[in-house]
Amino acid sequence: MKLQTISIFVDDQQQALDFYAGTLGFEVTADVPLGEHRWLTVRLGDSDAATEVSLEPKGHPAVAPFTDALAADGIPWCVLGVDDIDAEHQRLTALGVTFTQPPTDVGPVIVAVLDDTCGNLLQLAQRTG
Amino acid sequence: MADIYKALADGTRRALLDELVERDEQTLFELCSRLAMKHDLTPTRQAVSQHLDVLESAGLVTVERRGRYKLHTIDTTPLAEIAERWPTRKAGT
Numbered sequence: 001m002k003l004q005t006i007s008i009f010v011d012d013q014q015q016a017l018d019f020y021a022g023t024l025g026f027e028v029t030a031d032v033p034l035g036e037h038r039w040l041t042v043r044l045g046d047s048d049a050a051t052e053v054s055l056e057p058k059g060h061p062a063v064a065p066f067t068d069a070l071a072a073d074g075i076p077w078c079v080l081g082v083d084d085i086d087a088e089h090q091r092l093t094a095l096g097v098t099f100t101q102p103p104t105d106v107g108p109v110i111v112a113v114l115d116d117t118c119g120n121l122l123q124l125a126q127r128t129g
Numbered sequence: 130m131a132d133i134y135k136a137l138a139d140g141t142r143r144a145l146l147d148e149l150v151e152r153d154e155q156t157l158f159e160l161c162s163r164l165a166m167k168h169d170l171t172p173t174r175q176a177v178s179q180h181l182d183v184l185e186s187a188g189l190v191t192v193e194r195r196g197r198y199k200l201h202t203i204d205t206t207p208l209a210e211i212a213e214r215w216p217t218r219k220a221g222t
Binding site: 071 | 159
């Protein structure tokens, strides 16, 4: 068994695709039209073992209040591991990405939090131990 | 408005001010992480939120909503009241 697909709820799938593929560098693994929306998945790297992320439209009425409340308090939805957080922070800032928290050393990791432009915050983490 | 003395009476609230002096515009999430990692304080998120409400009410913290998130910044102006009320004076002078 492996963790095959995990969802991130997004305001707008095209905007999400632009950010996750265009800005962050995810690879598109599926883009299937499904009426109003798409089955749209991306992953980091080209390994088949990598977990896919489904960029899921916020169809269910419970989703928006949930994601809005997390964003308001600055809580990131998931963590992206990086080798050099300062370099990533610099690179992404230059691309216009907004960080709610710049790289901060909290002991075992250095973390930063960024806005995915479609309703979520994501944490970058570089292990220091 | 809560008075500054009540706001300063609590150790968690003083720690929050310590962290906000280090950096303006922090989210609740960042402040909770800093309390846990640097002060060994792990109150619930709701408790931290209530502490921030007291600090905001005393004028020591301002909250700005930017985009989808709320950012907290320290304002030490109200603390001047302490020095004005009790100016520095050594015993016997």
